[in-house]
Amino acid sequence: MSGDQLSTIDTLARELTFGRGEMIFQEGDRGNGFYIVATGKIKVFKLSFEGKEQILHIYGPGHTFGEVPVFEGKSFPASSMALEPSTILFLPRDAFVDLITATPALAMNMLADLSRRLRAFTVQIENLSLKEVPARLAAYILTLARESAPDNDPEQMPGKVTLPISKAQLANLIGTTPETVSRIFKKMADAGLITVQTKDILIQDPDGLSELSDVGRL
Amino acid sequence: MSGDQLSTIDTLARELTFGRGEMIFQEGDRGNGFYIVATGKIKVFKLSFEGKEQILHIYGPGHTFGEVPVFEGKSFPASSMALEPSTILFLPRDAFVDLITATPALAMNMLADLSRRLRAFTVQIENLSLKEVPARLAAYILTLARESAPDNDPEQMPGKVTLPISKAQLANLIGTTPETVSRIFKKMADAGLITVQTKDILIQDPDGLSELSDVGRL
DNA sequence: ATGGAACCTTGACCTGGATCAAGACGATGC
């Protein structure tokens, strides 16, 4: 987004603060606006009938979320909660729709953003239905490493990553349980792929990890 | 879309024909345009390393698909194949981007369309990770029934639906195997929920089905 | 530093559903 667009948005937005664990919206709520993370970290997730959780996204500063109902009408398809103390900008629907209608470049940005999100879901569905847990975990570690590489240059992938969330949240994100995450980390370590030190993961064998993320058998 | 927009699109589009089983595009292909189903039926899907398939969408006449690369740059995140002889309109990227930039209403339509698709993926992820196969199957049957209800009025849900795809494709769509689909249909019939006659499904107990789609235990 | 609350790990057990293999059914052409 250009600086111009951002400053216009500033005048439209209301700033909200949430403590760790506070709900931002609930699945089924009528959405009359959407959100931008200013500081902190939030998750968007679904709960099953029995209370099991599947995380759909985890977003930090700069990310927008909750815009599906803005464009589609209807209600939020999932719920959202602050993972740590966070400040969130809320953009009311009507003013934003006016703005985006008047600003083709903003509309194109929004289309690109939703498209990226569709791609991300595509990958998540592939992971959940076509890969086993070891492959999903390997893929997650590699994604983390790639994201934190300077210039996103895969050649500069760091040898150490730090988990940005608890292992329990990580389990929910990749569609499994904390117990299983723990066991697979152990197996990966035994196989010489990584070393786990609390929240830090040393990547011993990037190629091996990469193969595991495709082939999936440990 | 208004008639005006459609006729403009007509002049931009190229018409393509595909036989049953023909590929429309492959995951990773550079997308320099997107598609509208004119007649026939197509699937969008991912393949695993070992060749297992997960269907992401099945689309009939009127649906657009393959627009993610148009807005995001990059390549198709999944592959697409004709399920029956189909005619497909292809819209080249550049002309369409010009048109959408000049036509705010069209941009809003596109945003609404992508938002609907995000919602659909949200449901699919929920199904894959939070529900067991019986619940997914029940949900699929109910979705079929609701879609074919007059005016989409749930009160008018028909007592019979006809599967629009083979049971093998259905299995791929809900993330399981033909064997399992067969067994669960049998159990549902034994429980008095439905009767299966080849491609026709008589819905005996809509409420029971609905409960199964939430609670998931048969 | 110390007590407590999250969070994480490990073990034992169990089950949903995948896989493999073989037959039944149904549609299509000859």
Add this chain to the structure above:
DNA sequence: GCATCGTCTTGATCCAGGTCAAGGTTCCAT
């Protein structure tokens, strides 16, 4: 009508990973 091919069903077996239960760590706040 009969052979053939694709689609579906049924049975037997197996295993990834979920669940339950019991310690072990880490991180705070006091």
